[in-house]
Structures are given as structure tokens and as C-alpha cells.
Amino acid sequence: MTVETQPDVSVIIGAYEAMPYLVECLASVEAQTIDPARMEVIAVDDGSTDGTGEYLEEFAARVPMPVTVIRQDNSGGPSGPRNVGLDKAAGRYVFFLDADDRLGPEALERMVAMADRNGTDVVLGRVEGINRVPPKSMWGKSLDRTDVHSSNIKFTLSAQKLFRRALLDRHGMRFDESLWTGEDALFTMEAYLRADGVSVLADYTCYYLVGREDGKHVTKSGGYTLRFDSARALMRLIADMVPAGARRDSLMVRPFLITLLPQFGPKFLKDAEDVRRHKLELAKPLMDAYWTPEVARRLRVHERLRLHLVARQRADLLVDVVEFVKAKKQAAAVLERRGTRLYLVYPHFRSAAAGVPDHVYLAEPREARAFDGYREAAANSFLRRALRKVRRMLPSAGFGTAAA
Template identity: 80%
Template sequence: MTVAQPDVTVVIGAYEAMPYLVECLASVEAQTLGPGRIEVVAVDDGSTDGTGECLEEFAARVAMPVTVVRQDNSGGPSGPRNVGLGKASGRYVFFLDADDRLGPEALERMVAMADRNGTDVVLGRVEGVNRKPPRSMWGRTLERTDVFSSNIKFTLSAQKLFRREFLERHGMRFDESLWTGEDALFTMEAYLRADGVSVLADYTCYYLVGRSDGKHVTKSGSYTLRFDSARALMNLIAEFVPPGERRDSLMHRPFVVTLLPQFGPKFLKDSEAVRRHKFELAKPLIEEYWTEGVAQRLRVDERLRMHLVAEEKPELLVPVVEFVKAKKQAAALLEKKGREVYLVYPYFRDASAGIPDRVYLAPVREARAFPGYREHAPASVLRRAVRRARRVLRARAVVAA
């Protein structure tokens, strides 16, 4: 008898996941997609709290096929995910963290969207439970988009629906040498290789659960691991996207999300040795990938901090970070009849600091918050161009006469 291929393989990597695992598994069992269309591959990564036993009890009880793998601790989520992916047989694969849970219709809706559009990746809306998930990409449902036309670059966690044939065709696996940011590397590669990405924004597919014991991988690890993660992601982007505006639009993410926090409030608590080391680790990344195009995508305080890191001026960075930490509102200086807004952060037009005015120039989205700002309208730009052309024509007419 031929067994039908499941629509989705749910891969669950679990380590010391009790009691959160109970609700996680219940959310899989409650899926409206139906047990005949789902398989589960669960990998217990050396737990000692009953996680493995809970998985085996689930496998023995439920109608859907469940494979449980028990292995020695690998030290991170990449190993269990790769094991699960290697055993998957579904048309699609979904990586579910053992702390989290699915909305009841999540898999049914995501599979339908992927089938309808032929897309290789589907993002389902995420809500936080005692955690704050990314939000900027959930404004509206997008049947088909890509990483350049949307905000999906700001959600690089692995909790997405991936077409398994697509992953196998490109030999995609999680990088087990990275101790943090491995999911960002995997997901960004998928975005860049995908024949279309779908965004399901009108139904909560995934609940990101905050553990009361604070044991989240993204919160642990040495600062050096963050630089490893940033370096890997920047190198991946550079491998796929040539220099220019499109690359800059993607580099925005690792600079803001991964690198910049190392030069935020935590920098004030660092020893002098750690501060120097952070500057050393940042230097090759900035030399290679920090461009004016990236800088212009940052808010003024972000751009100012990265500028000072790029210029290797830790002594100037500290007062700026103190200003940011205090959550002070920088004064606004409007010039050119309100068409330019400068935010007066520390060292603005301080000759001894030598920081260019452009570092303090507010981008449009930031400038709009200040009364008196006059946004450059395309029509006004066109009118100026027409006036210039008329002046040139009149001058030529005078010469000809």
C-alpha cells in the first residue's frame, strides 16, 4: 500500500523544553490541516527534564506519523534542525521551536498560499507571548513578493514554511559552526534563492513564547558570537547581491539588528578592553560593507553611532550612547525653508569633533515628525527641472541672437 506524501513535515528541535513542549505539541495536534497531511520529526537534543519522554508519549498517542530522534546535546539549534530536515518527507517543511506554538489553521493556510502562488517560502503572522516579535512585515498579506520589495528581511527566524524540494535542490542546511544567527543565515539565503515569497498577515500562524526562565538562544552567548553572526550574514548578502542600492537595502539589517546593539547601552558597561575589541571586530566589516547607501537608511542616532565606530572614535561614542540611553529627544534644526531637518545630537557642528552635517540630517521618515518640515514633493522637483530647462533655452536664444 502506497502511503501518500504528507503536505508538511513539522521539524521540532527540543532541548530542556518542559513544560512549554506540552502546549507546542498540542498546537500541532490541533491543526485543521488534518493528521494525514502532517508528519512530525522531533529531535531531543540531550534533554534531562523529560523532554524526550514527552515526545515519545506524543508519538505513541497521535494519529499523525511522528519520528522521535534522541541524541547527545549538540550545543545549538542547527544540529537538531538539520537532523529533522534530513528525515523529512513532506512537500513543505516547517521549523517549530519547542517553546512556541502554532495557530490552529496555520499549516492549512500556509500550504494553501504556497500552492496557490507557487512560492518557495511562506511567512505566517507572528504574535508574541511575553516577547516582542518583529512587526513591520505584517501590514498586509502579500501573495507574492521578494526580499527587496518588502520588509521580510527584518524577520529572519527559521519559523517559516519552506518548500522542501527547493531546500534540497540548493543543498541548504543550517550552519552548525554558528552559535547564534544561524537561522538568519539560512532564511536570508532562502529569500535570495526563492522563486517568490508569500506573506500571510491576516491570521496569526505562530505564537512566539517568552520563557519565564529566560532561556532563549537569542539572549545568550558572548558578544563575539554576534560579530560572527553579522560577518556571516554580510558575506552571504555580498555573495548573492552586487554592490549598489539593492545590496545596501539588505545590509541595513545586519548593521542595525546585529552590529549596532554592541554599541548601544551595553557598551557603557563594557571594560576598556572589551570596547577596544568590539572596535577591532567591527573594523573589517565596516571597511567592506559600510556605505553611504547603508548610512542613509539609518535613523540619525544609529547613523551617528556607526559613523563614530567607522572613524574609530570610542571617546566620542560614549557621550552619544549616554544621550541615547537617557531617551532624550534631540532638538531639531530646520534649514532651507524647512526642507532639511538636522537633529542636534552630541557634537553637532562641533569643529573639534569634525563630524559632517550629513550624519545629522534626518531621513524623511524621521523628519516628518517635526512641525515645519516641508517634504520634497516630486511635483516641486519637476517644476524646478522645468524652470532650469527654460533658463537654459532662454540663455541659448540670447546667444544665438
């Protein structure tokens, strides 16, 4: 394939039982403002029985851009179809589009232009939700060039991004077909870490994340053990690629907060005793290996407290905390050291029997600022104290201020 004939972007669609959502998905592809000659579509029907494959073939027959339809037996998850599509892709970039979601009309044109303009390997386009809640913290402003350490992009690890294909091929990157959930998080985090720059396009909605009314969505399926598999894989990737220290700890917040902690939320109260024990057993090696004071410091008090109790394998204490959080009660505040230190009184605070250290309940400034009476200690408070001490000593040293 010559440079003249190579498409700019390959849109890869893995589809399974996607009707009727596929209709609007493909309509959004057809409506793209990018020249049809600059794109290709590779659609993989993963053993559907609802007419998905037939509709893909009808689409391929009538649209101006080249469309390849591959029909295969069901693989059981999204990784297989995505890898099949990736192996067939010819574009300079690839974009993974879920068959029940939609693109904004200018999405591909804008994202390709942004990657070309900035020489970046990954582009995140703004996401909005339809009957689903999308990630939000990374869309404050567009960023021509950033990385996973300098922004909030670690909190959007879905695969619906623009990736430079040369990056993926250079590192042999593919979706892990042994994972039944969280495979996109693993793939995207690796791409972030390997990328020569990431762009964020925040001023145009590129992607519409659609919640299916039938509830059939991969993130809602599977047992709890799959979530631990996902957390384990992501933590190992981060540990393998980022040296121990503040940067690694900052990235570890994501799997602890998004993947692991929900297993010790309200659903934990409904779990049978053997399931509770099993969850704690599955969490233990992860807590032992990756739970550090710096990770803990970056969480809110109730998040930190729950994970501290998971690390200590204290299901009995954990239940009390989860019930408190589920009830949406406001924890009382205890102010000490002239208001510069604030503790939140969640269950077992300063209980001798529980033995949870005070620092677990200590609110960091970003959380403590919401409470009346809290005074944030100045970063240079040590220097100020030292200067005051020097000033007190000046008269006794004979440095008076009287005129000579």
C-alpha cells in the same frame, strides 16, 4: 515513497530542556486542522534531562499523525537538531517549530494552501508574541507573491517559516552548525534570495512566539563575539549573492541595524575598556567592507551617527552619543534652506574638534516629517526651478502676452 503517501508538510521540532513549554507546543501540533495524514512530525531531543525525550515518545504513541522521535547527545545549539530533522523529512514542505512556541490551529493548512496556490517556495505566517515582542513591520497585509527586495520580510529571519523542501535540497541548504546564534537568519535569508517567490499570510496568526519565564532562550545566550560572528556571516552571504548596489545596500541594513548596532547601545556603556576596544576591532572589517552611503542613508540619525563613529573607531565620541540616546532625550532640530533641510542635534554636531560631517546628522524625510516647520522638498523641485527661470526669460525674448 509515492505521491499518494508523501506528507504535505514535515514539522521539525528541535527540543532541549523544553518542559513544561513542550506540552502546549505539542498540543498545538495535535490541534492542527490539516488532515493528520498530510503531515508528519520529526522531533529531535538534543540531550535533555528534564523529561523532554520521554514526553515526545508519549506524544508519538498516542497521536494520529506519524511522529519520529530522535534522541541524541547535546549538540550545543539549535542547528544540529534542525539539520537532523531536515535529513529525515519526507514532506513537500518543512516547518521548523521551536519547542517552547505554539502554532495557530489552522497554521499548517493555510500556509500549505498558500504555497500551493501561488507556487511560492517560502510562506511567512503572521507571528504574535507571548511575553516576547515579535517582528511587526511585515504584517500590514497578506501578499500572494513577493520577494526580499520588495517587502519588509528581511526583518523576520527566524526559521519559523514554511519552506519548500525541494528548494532546500536543490541548493543543499542546511543550518550552519559553526554559528551559535544567528544561524536561522543566515538560513532564512539564503532561502529568500533563492526562492521562486515568497508569500506573506498576514490575516491569521500562524505562530505564537513564547518568552520563557526562566529566561532560557537561545537569542539571550552567548557572548558578544557570537553576535559579530553572526553579523559577519550574514553580510558575507548577502555580498556573495547580491551584486553591489542599491539592492545589496538595502539588505545590509538588516545585519547593521539588528545584529551589529545593539553592541554599541546601552550595554556599551557598561563594557570595560578592553571590551570596547575589542568590539570596535571586530566591527572594523565589516564597516570597511559593507558600510556605504546608501546603507547610512536608510538609517535614522542616531543609528547612522553611532555606526559612523564605529567606522571611525571613535569610542570617546560614541560614549557621549550612546548616553544621550539611553537618556531618551529628544534631539533639537535645526532647519535650514527654508525648512527643506533638517539636522538633528545629537552630541558633537558641528564640533570642529569631533569633525563629524553635517550629512551624518541630516534627517531623511521619513524622520524629518515628525518635526514642525519641516517642508519636504518636491521630487521635481529642479524641474520647477528650471521652469521658473524659463518664464522669467520669456518677456525679454520678445514673447509678450498682449493681443496682436
